[in-house]
Amino acid sequence: MNQIIALWTYPRTISTAMERVMMERGDLKVLHEPFSYLYYEHEKKSAIVQEYKDPNHPVTYPEIKAHILKTAESGPVFFKDMCAHCYDNLIADDQFLNRLSNTFLIRDPAKTVASFYALNPDVTLDEIGVQQAAAVVAKVEQLTGKTAVIIDADDLEDAPDATVAAYCKAIGIPFIAEALHWESGHKEEWDIWKKWHTDAAKSCGIQKNMETFEVTIDNSEHLKSYYDYHLPHYQKMYNTRIEPQVG
Numbered sequence: 678m679n680q681i682i683a684l685w686t687y688p689r690t691i692s693t694a695m696e697r698v699m700m701e702r703g704d705l706k707v708l709h710e711p712f713s714y715l716y717y718e719h720e721k722k723s724a725i726v727q728e729y730k731d732p733n734h735p736v737t738y739p740e741i742k743a744h745i746l747k748t749a750e751s752g753p754v755f756f757k758d759m760c761a762h763c764y765d766n767l768i769a770d771d772q773f774l775n776r777l778s779n780t781f782l783i784r785d786p787a788k789t790v791a792s793f794y795a796l797n798p799d800v801t802l803d804e805i806g807v808q809q810a811a812a813v814v815a816k817v818e819q820l821t822g823k824t825a826v827i828i829d830a831d832d833l834e835d836a837p838d839a840t841v842a843a844y845c846k847a848i849g850i851p852f853i854a855e856a857l858h859w860e861s862g863h864k865e866e867w868d869i870w871k872k873w874h875t876d877a878a879k880s881c882g883i884q885k886n887m888e889t890f891e892v893t894i895d896n897s898e899h900l901k902s903y904y905d906y907h908l909p910h911y912q913k914m915y916n917t918r919i920e921p922q923v924g
Contacts, residue, residue: 678749679749679750679751679752679753679754680749680753680754680778680848680849680850681745681746681749681753681754681755681756681776681777681778682699682705682753682754682755682756682777682778682780682848682850683756683757683758683777683778683779683780684696684755684756684757684758684780684781684782685757685758685759685760685779685780685781685782685810685813686757686758686759686760686781686782686783686806686810687759687760687761687783687784687789687805687806687807687809687810688759688789688792688793688804688805688806689784689788689789689792689793690782690783690784690789690830691782691784691830691833691834691883691886692757692782693757694833694883695757695782695833695841695883696709696755696757697859698841698856698857698883699755699856700859701853701855701856701857701858701859702853702856703856704753704850705752705753705754705755706748706749706751706752706753706754706755707754707755707756708745708748708754708755708756709756709757710756710757710758710759710762711734711735711741711744711745711756711758712738712741712758712759712762712763713758713759713762714730714731714734714735714736714741715736715737715738715741715762715763715766716759716761716762716763718730718736722803738763738766741763742770742773746776753850757782759806760806760809760810760812760813761803761804761806761809764809764812764813767813768812768813768816771820774816774817774820775820778826778848778849779813779817779825779826780825780826780827780828780844780847780848781810781813781814781825781826781827781828781914782827782828782829782830782833783807783810783827783828783829783830783911783914783915783918784829784830784831784911785830785831785911786805786807786903786904786907786908786911787893787894787904788830789805789807790805790894790900790903790904790907791890791892791893791894791900792888792890793805794890794892794897794900795890795891795892802903802906805903805906805907807907807908807910807911808906808907808910810910810914811910811911811913811914814827814914824917825914825917826844826847826848826919827914827915827917827918827919828840828843828844828918828919829915829918832918832920832921833883834883834884834885834886835885835921836921837857837882837883838854838857839921840919840921841856841857842921843919843920843921844919847919857882857883858881858882859881859882860881861881
C-alpha cells in the first residue's frame, strides 16, 4: 500500500514552499489543496472565488477522498490542504485519517492573520484555521496514541535543510537535500490561486520571509481579536513540534 502524506495546515503558513520541496523530489505525486473545491465550490463557505476551476476536479468530500485514494494506487502521494476546507467531514472520518501519514505545518498567527487580511480584508475567524488544525492534531493523536508530526514555519525559514530532514525522518521517507533548490516559476497546480502563490513562484528555495503589513494585530483590534482566539491553539501545537536536526 503506497504512502499518502497529508500536510494539514491553515492559510499563509508558507505551506506552498514546503509543497514545492515535495514537487522537486520527483518521487511523489503531489496534489494541491484538493479539498479547496469542497470548501469554495461545493459548500461555498467563503466569498473568495477561485481564479481557475478545473471542470474535472471532484467537489464533494467522498469524491475528493476517492480521488486521493485512487491516485495512491499507482504510487506514493503528497498533498497539502487547509484543515478548514474539510474539517467537519475529516474530524469524523477515522478510516481516512488512519490511512494517511498525517503531518502538520503551523505558523505564528500574528503573521498568518496579517498576511491573510492583506489579501482578503473580509477574512472570517473560521478561515484563519488555527483552531481546526489543533483539533485535527488532537484527533490524530487520539487515533495513533503518538505525538503528531508538526513543524513550524519559523523553523522552516530559519533552518530549511534541518527542518525538512527532521520531517522526512519522522514520516519515514529519505531526505533529498537537492529538493530544497529549484528554478523559479509558476506551477500549473497553483492556477486556482495564482495571486496567493506569487512569492512561491518567484522563489528558488525556502527563504526567510521579510514581508511587512500595513494592518497588523498591533494596530487593529479586529485582527487582535482573531489572534487572541487562535493563539492558545497555536501554542499547544508549537510545544510539541519537531525541532530542526541541526548538526
